[in-house]
Amino acid sequence: MAGMMEGKVAVVTGAGGGIGREIAIMMAGAGAKVIVADIGASLTGEGASASPAEQTKQMIEQKGGAAQICTESVASWRSAQKIVQAALDHYGRIDAVVNNAGILRDVIFHKMTEDDWLSVIAVHLNGSFFVSRAAAEHYRKQESGTFVHMSSTSGLIGNFGQANYSAAKLGITALSKSIALDMARYNVRSNCIAPFAWSRMTSSIPATTPEQQARVAKIQQMTPDKNAPMAVFLSSDAAKGVTGQVFGTRMNEMILFSSPRPIRIVHRAEGWTPETIAEHCIPAMQAAFMPLDRSGDVFSWDPV
Known part of the structure; x- marks a missing residue:
């Protein structure tokens, strides 16, 4: 039986290991010809x-799939062009892009350097663009194509200590929505x-206290391959009509995330002053304020 991506050509960035490798392998197993794009840099x-990308390629070929x-x-703009051109040179077309490449420079905000900021933004946000x-x-010429962004x-x-990474990752959701609208x-x-x-991208999470060790133990249960099925589905024709969405893949859970929308509006016919905002507006809104929480506080239950 033909796979869900039979006849398609996919580019998967950061496919030399972790989540990207598992996505590339599953896409090839579903019939796609895959460009394994990975610079092979450190975390x-x-x-x-070239070794990480070559290893993924070999794993795909051992299973009977096709990869370069x-x-x-x-x-950078020019090198990204070459990644897409590789798909055209090897396989004559491109049907799916998975923007998975990433690095980490975790540091508390008031100690974050210019290079910490720019390096992470360059790979995650600029790279996805x-x-x-x-x-x-x-895609425009052939009137078809898919993007999956991480x-x-x-x-x-x-999250703590990830102002650069967090900003890039939230920016990617806006980029994706804009692409969905424009294209x-x-x-x-x-x-x-x-x-x-649990992958190279999460291996830097500190685990020095019992609480941190327990958190890491939970994350280690969530193997990278659990994220591949959604990426393959979203890149296939079976996902026709699914666009502009943000999904979560957590062990055996599938999550749909909301986008920011107005949750409370306060009107004053006379207009507002700083004093009336303090007296009326904020007290009316305060019950609906978002808490100062992090990912682990929201996803507090054990993955199963």
Whole structure:
């Protein structure tokens, strides 16, 4: 029986390990020809090696799938163009892009450097834009194509020590929605996944206290492969009509996230002054304020 992605060509960035590798393997298993795009850098973005991408390619081929590698960086316009061009050069078309590449520079906000900020934004947010933009011209001409972008609950909800990462990941959700709106006329779809998994990207979570160790133990149960089915579905024709959404994949749970919408409005016919805001507006709204919580506070139950 033909797979859900039979005849399609997919680019998966950051596919040299973790979630990206599992997505690339499952896409190939579903019939897609895959460009395994990975620069092979460290968790913090230093260095480069073709080995991670080659390993993924070999794993795909051992299962009977088709894959080629590309070791260009997502973090510049020209190199992102080369990633998409690799799909055209090897397979003659491009049908799906999964923007998964990422690095971490976790540090508390008041100690975050310019380089910490710019490096993370460059890979996550700029990279998602650059690769998507490179594919967009081909999608528009063929009037079809899909984007799956990796967001995070660090951006959707919040987390400690990740101002750079959180800003990039929340920005990606807005980018995805804009792509969905702008390219709907060309039958192009764009969605986000906020994945939960123990991988290189989460291995830096501190585990020095009993509470931290218990949290890490829960995350370690959530293997990267649990996130691949949603990425494959969203990239397939079976997801026709699904666009502009943000999904979460947590162990065996599938989550649909809301987007910000007005939740309370206060009107004053005379207009507002700072004093009347303090006296009337804020007291009327305060019960609906969002708490200063983080991802672990919202997802407090054990993954099953």
